[in-house]
Amino acid sequence: xxxxxxxxxxxxxxxxxxxxxxxxxxxxxxxxxxxxxxxxxxxxxxxxxxxxxxxxxxxxxxxxxxxxxxxxxxxxxxxxxxxxxxxxxxxxxxxxxxxxxxxxxxxxxxxxxxxxxxxxxxxxxxxxxxxxxxxxxxxxxxxxxxxxxxxxxxxxxxxxxxxxxxxxxxxxxxxxxxxxxxxxxxxxxxxxxxxxxxxxxxxxxxxxxxxxxxxxxxxxxxxxxxxxxxxxxxxxxxxxxxxxxxxxxxxxxxxxxxxxxxxxxxxxxxxxxxxxxxxxxxxxxxxxxxxxxxxxxxxxxxxxxxxxxxxxxxxxxxxxxxxxxxxxxxxxxxxxxx
Amino acid sequence: xxxxxxxxxxxxxxxxxxxxxxxxxxxxxxxxxxxxxxxxxxxxxxxxxxxxxxxxxxxxxxxxxxxxxxxxxxxxxxxxxxxxxxxxxxxxxxxxxxxxxxxxxxxxxxxxxxxxxxxxxxxxxxxxxxxxxxxxxxxxxxxxxxxxxxxxxxxxxxxxxxxxxxxxxxxxxxxxxxxxxxxxxxxxxxxxxxxxxxxxxxxxxxxxxxxxxxxxxxxxxxxxxxxxxxxxxxxxxxxxxxxxxxxxxxxxxxxxxxxxxxxxxxxxxxxxxxxxxxxxxxxxxxxxxxxxxxxxxxxxxxxxxxxxxxxxxxxxxxxxxxxxxxxxxxxxxxxxxxxxxxxxxxxxxxxxxx
Numbered sequence: 001x002x003x004x005x006x007x008x009x010x011x012x013x014x015x016x017x018x019x020x021x022x023x024x025x026x027x028x029x030x031x032x033x034x035x036x037x038x039x040x041x042x043x044x045x046x047x048x049x050x051x052x053x054x055x056x057x058x059x060x061x062x063x064x065x066x067x068x069x070x071x072x073x074x075x076x077x078x079x080x081x082x083x084x085x086x087x088x089x090x091x092x093x094x095x096x097x098x099x100x101x102x103x104x105x106x107x108x109x110x111x112x113x114x115x116x117x118x119x120x121x122x123x124x125x126x127x128x129x130x131x132x133x134x135x136x137x138x139x140x141x142x143x144x145x146x147x148x149x150x151x152x153x154x155x156x157x158x159x160x161x162x163x164x165x166x167x168x169x170x171x172x173x174x175x176x177x178x179x180x181x182x183x184x185x186x187x188x189x190x191x192x193x194x195x196x197x198x199x200x201x202x203x204x205x206x207x208x209x210x211x212x213x214x215x216x217x218x219x220x221x222x223x224x225x226x227x228x229x230x231x232x233x234x235x236x237x238x239x240x241x242x243x244x245x246x247x248x249x250x251x252x253x254x255x256x257x258x259x260x261x262x263x264x265x266x267x268x269x270x271x272x273x274x275x276x277x278x279x280x281x282x283x284x285x286x287x288x289x290x291x292x293x294x295x296x297x298x299x300x301x302x303x304x305x306x307x308x309x310x311x312x313x314x315x316x317x318x319x320x321x322x323x324x325x326x327x328x329x330x331x332x333x334x335x336x337x338x
Numbered sequence: 339x340x341x342x343x344x345x346x347x348x349x350x351x352x353x354x355x356x357x358x359x360x361x362x363x364x365x366x367x368x369x370x371x372x373x374x375x376x377x378x379x380x381x382x383x384x385x386x387x388x389x390x391x392x393x394x395x396x397x398x399x400x401x402x403x404x405x406x407x408x409x410x411x412x413x414x415x416x417x418x419x420x421x422x423x424x425x426x427x428x429x430x431x432x433x434x435x436x437x438x439x440x441x442x443x444x445x446x447x448x449x450x451x452x453x454x455x456x457x458x459x460x461x462x463x464x465x466x467x468x469x470x471x472x473x474x475x476x477x478x479x480x481x482x483x484x485x486x487x488x489x490x491x492x493x494x495x496x497x498x499x500x501x502x503x504x505x506x507x508x509x510x511x512x513x514x515x516x517x518x519x520x521x522x523x524x525x526x527x528x529x530x531x532x533x534x535x536x537x538x539x540x541x542x543x544x545x546x547x548x549x550x551x552x553x554x555x556x557x558x559x560x561x562x563x564x565x566x567x568x569x570x571x572x573x574x575x576x577x578x579x580x581x582x583x584x585x586x587x588x589x590x591x592x593x594x595x596x597x598x599x600x601x602x603x604x605x606x607x608x609x610x611x612x613x614x615x616x617x618x619x620x621x622x623x624x625x626x627x628x629x630x631x632x633x634x635x636x637x638x639x640x641x642x643x644x645x646x647x648x649x650x651x652x653x654x655x656x657x658x659x660x661x662x663x664x665x666x667x668x669x670x671x672x673x674x675x676x677x678x679x680x681x682x683x684x685x686x687x688x689x690x691x692x
Binding site for chain 1: 412414461462465466469470472473474476477480481483484487488489490499600604607611649650652653654655656657658659660661662663664667668671
């Protein structure tokens with residue numbers, strides 16, 4: 001029994017072992033202190049939370065409508081720009097709900113103008129349509145809101161604090177803001193889980209995700225469900241955008257960095273909300289670790305002109321994962337039927 | 339009335355299999371080629387060569403390459419600029435390290451190296467398809483971007499990481515004026531189009547299309563998916579590699595790292611969506627469209643007396659690209675090439691309604 005399980009999951013286990021080894025490897029170098037290690041780990045987790053947030057919107061849409069939403073990154077940028085610019089005119093507590101209204105309107109427009117005419121098309125056509133949407137949103141957002149770098153002030157102190165000084169030599173530097181962000185992200189995930197499990201709408205969403213035709217035949221309006229899903233994804237994008245924007249400033253590169261959500265959903269499984277969260281954390285930690293500990297080794301070994309391996313590490317990890325387990329960590333196994 | 343095949347009978351196999359079976363098409367093509375070779379070099383200004391025709395010719399080649407993979411074999415790729423980069427840097431290093439090599443040989447070798455890399459990144463396509471493959475090709479994109487920016491050997495230890503090339507020397511013919519570049523590229527493009535056209539109507543192309551239309555069924559009738567998919571990746575990357583080398587050597591002359599970034603990949607994809615997937619002609623239309631549109635957007639408002647800033651123009655470009663892609667996918671999923679075909683169909687009856 002045990003042997004069978006190991007045999008069946010051999011490649012996955014191997015990959016897991018390699019990843020774990022990567023996690024412990026930094027200690028091979030004596031100069032790595034535990035404090036620094038934990039700092040990097042926390043930094044990775046923080047970045048991972050942001051990736052998770054973007055990936056969450058991704059997984060939601062894919063689950064409910066089978067659309068691979070390339071525009072999620074553009075939605076994050078759009079939402080962040082909206083909040084940043086509206087907050088210049090009004091207090092933040094008014095700007096965020098107003099931005100949310102805009103995101104809902106956007107979801108409705110996307111459903112009306114893009115998804116409805118393309119219903120029943122192949123998945124690849126829909127992917128390209130969302131590529132178009134993402135281009136449009138990038139241009140539109142910057143035309144309407146401007147293309148400079150803006151900041152979102154959440155009123156949370158930014159200066160780092162030392163914690164656990166008794167445990168590690170020299171303590172650990174953390175941002176209070178990061179903690180708040182992590183808590184917000186966790187709260188959001190709990191709220192989404194409750195929404196999906198406990199409300200009528202959430203149940204309808206899950207039904208649609210399960211089987212479009214069956215859901216339609218028992219009277220669930222597909223079009224409205226899609227608007228709701230895109231609105232929820234817009235809401236998630238808004239949260240991600242606000243957190244990201246307050247941390248790093250609102251600028252065009254958000255849209256590009258958000259592409260990292262793609263490897264995250266691959267890793268976690270396309271249809272799984274849990275997968276998006278776990279995948280995001282793995283990718284976040286993995287790439288920070290790789291950048292900080294593996295980077296200098298590579299630079300030294302191959303005489304590179306600088307590190308920057310975090311630009312591709314996530315994608316390569318996803319690629320490896322695809323080879324050994326195409327359905328991802330928590331995804332449903334896909335079986336071809338003729 | 340004029341565009342009718344009445345009375346043109348095929349009496350042997352050769353005429354049955356020719357590429358342009360209708361006399362009017364052959365005449366049109368002959369006229370077009372004569373115009374391109376004999377008239378254009380004399381009437382067109384250097385500006386048009388450098389900013390329109392040369393990019394158009396090279397991007398068409400790359401678009402044909404991507405179309406072979408996405409349009410004919412159905413394997414989506416959003417990282418094809420990576421293979422252009424492989425081609426460009428291979429050519430640069432070949433010229434640098436083996437200077438006595440003829441540039442045509444360099445082009446072919448650069449294409450072959452790109453093909454090898456393309457096959458490597460095509461391996462995941464054997465296990466995964468569609469959307470998943472998109473991410474695998476993204477991996478190629480970001481990895482190659484990083485590789486050429488960081489590994490100093492590829493750029494010959496240049497400080498800024500940018501590389502420079504000398505004009506091409508073909509058996510003593512130095513290709514350096516815009517007209518010469520244009521003629522050189524036009525000749526190459528015609529050769530590569532002919533090869534692609536014959537590939538897609540031969541057994542290999544049919545295998546690709548069978549894979550695209552239904553992979554399981556194709557496998558059942560005896561098409562090897564490994565062979566079909568990897569050849570598509572190889573040929574496609576070969577085309578893009580050659581296009582990349584030409585883009586670097588003929589169009590840019592000197593380029594920075596990230597000259598072949600994600601934007602280029604997405605632009606290539608847009609070309610084949612707008613032009614028409616699964617159509618070589620579509621690659622031409624798409625490339626022309628993508629090359630002309632930004633220039634138009636920069637010029638038209640000025641001519642209309644409504645000056646807009648360059649930043650505004652680039653945002654508008656984004657919006658128009660995005661809107662057009664959605665528009666084409668909804669209204670005409672087969673792109674401009676399909677409109678062309680419809681036009682030809684109408685022309686057969688014109689000016690009569692039936």
